[in-house]
Amino acid sequence: MNREIHSIGLDIGSSHVRCVIGEAAENGRMNIVGYGEAESRGLRRGIVTSAEAVSESIRRAVADAEKISGLQGEAAMVNLSGEHFRGENKAGVVAVAGAGREITEDDVSRAVESASAMQLPAGWEIFSRLPQEFIIDGQDGITEPVGMTGARLESLVHIVIGPSAGRQNLDKAIRRAGLSVERMVLEPLAAAESALTDDDKEYGCALVNIGSEITSIMIFGRGAVQHTAVFPFGSLHFTKDIAHGLRVSMQEADKIKHDFGCVAAFLMNDEERQQVIEIIPVGRSESRRLSKEILCDIMQPRAVELLQHIAQEIANTQSSIPSGVVLTGGGSLARGMVEIAEQVFDAPTRLGFLDERYFGGLAGEVQTPAWAVASGLAISSIRSQVRELNSHGRSRSKKVAAWIENFREKFK
Ligand SMILES: Nc1ncnc2c1ncn2[C@@H]1O[C@H](COP(=O)(O)OP(=O)(O)OP(=O)(O)O)[C@@H](O)[C@H]1O
Ligand SMILES: [Mg+2]
Incomplete structure (x- = not known):
């Protein structure tokens, strides 16, 4: 366990901004060490309408959480929201080359890319590529294909798309508040991190x-x-x-x-x-x-x-x-x-309450479904950081790691 690992979950909503500061604890748990909430200004249906007003709400929520935790925030895991998101299930396929036809990170990356090839409306982008499963030479249901042998690698991927401008303006508002963005996570995916079991x-x-x-x-x-x-x-x-x-x-x-x-x-x-x-x-x-x-x-x-x-x-x-x-x-x-x-x-x-197996510290103070997103964001960040630390030395590319995020990997 490493007490040096901290995270900030920042749920920027149309009515409230909520901030949770987490600290890695034993057995895959996260202790909530700070939390703060501010009324939200400058957002409509999850989209920034005034960056300055949103920044001010972020500052207030983060300042409260910092005061409680005694920690200073730098990078935040942030929720992505908006009414235009769309999810689609796509399939891709690539040939596996090389000695022994052993599937590499690069093959997985190409398979996911191949599933992502799609025509996007002008000004739209892909926000999330969430692998569902891989199929190797017709054998389906595979979750970790790297290292397996095969000639044909297929991928089934859930792809979420939406307009770029919303994300960019949110990013600006967060930076204005003096924070950087570690990663943006779709709001329901963040809530699922804290409220759903495997x-x-x-x-x-x-x-x-x-x-x-x-x-x-x-x-x-x-x-x-x-x-x-x-x-x-x-x-x-x-x-x-x-x-x-x-x-x-x-x-x-x-x-x-x-x-x-x-x-x-x-x-x-x-x-x-x-x-x-x-x-x-x-x-x-x-x-x-x-x-x-x-x-x-x-x-x-x-x-x-x-x-x-x-x-x-x-x-x-x-x-x-x-x-x-x-x-x-x-x-x-x-x-x-x-x-x-x-x-x-x-x-x-x-x-959906915070799962007691995963949350400790001040979790009792924010034990309502209204805090599921902020807490889910914070624990996502802790899980990524711990995984990265554990895989240190192994050559998993960051891109593949990010895709595999939220995909069956358990918090070790
Ligand atoms: N006890 C309650 N009874 C009824 N409504 C409630 C209660 N508590 C909160 N709400 C409502 O929940 C809404 C706020 O929910 P939440 O904080 O999840 O939204 P948000 O994240 O700010 O917005 P959005 O996700 O839509 O951008 C408000 O409309 C508030 O009135
Ligand atoms: Mg919300």
Whole structure:
């Protein structure tokens, strides 16, 4: 174990920026040694609209985390978000040459490149190449082909593409805040790092990260990412519905949502349904009274509608998800979300908390699905650093190492 290994996970969201500072601990664990949160400014649907405002939010979140940890941040693992991401499954094939036809790093690299050959819309780029499996001379299901023998190497790769400008502007905002970017990781992939087990990924499950303005999903199976999708909606829709329906300000609506909101009427008994909430409509000085049932009548149909879009997307992929659905992101915290999601998905559904086997230190302070992304980013960085240290001397190229990242390799 090396206490010198630290990481910064920086989740830059439309409503909050969250920072987690981690330190490598025994047996593949990470101790959380610092955390900080700031309200987010200058982002819309995960995309930077004002670099200066975003930088300021980053500075505040990082400063709080630094204060708690007593450490100074340099490079951060950052989430990549935005409504335009698209995931596609591609296949590539290369011939293996050389003595004994032993597959090298270079062959793997060429096989993944070959799968990545695609026409991109102008201004778009490939963000992630996530290998699913390799096939050697027709033998499928291979995860570590290097060193094996064969003549024909095929690769199946999940490729995520999106517009370059979003990434570049995010990069600028982070640099303005005085940090460099270690790597950018797609938001649901980061959440999966902290909330899913290897078994979940192996047997099949869907991770659904419900943010403020963006909901993203990733479907896992056979230990790899099988599908990615992003939707331009999130928990802010509930706030807008409440503001509109009750004629209150957005701030008041947000407070009502947090304090009294529920998206599953069947969780409330008769007494609770009739409980009265006092609200102050915009432009009025006197309060109005309404029952909790009316608030739920506003929120529940919206929750069902949003979840149905996601359920449809999962159904379209015909994926098998015996490990069910895992919800992360602040939006998953609305009361009744898990229960209503379980009905809509018709699959076991749970909230994605930090896995206690991997997180220690101050993990109890951030043990909510809203921190899954920041914590997942921090532990991803620790895992990469430890792997790099362990493989020191072995000649794995950085490029291949990055692709193999998140792909079956276990934290040793
Ligand atoms: N207890 C709660 N009940 C209802 N809603 C909640 C609760 N806690 C957080 N939220 C909502 O979750 C949303 C914030 O979630 P999160 O922090 O994951 O979003 P974000 O990462 O900032 O945004 P995005 O990922 O969409 O860019 C807000 O809309 C907030 O109101
Ligand atoms: Mg988010």
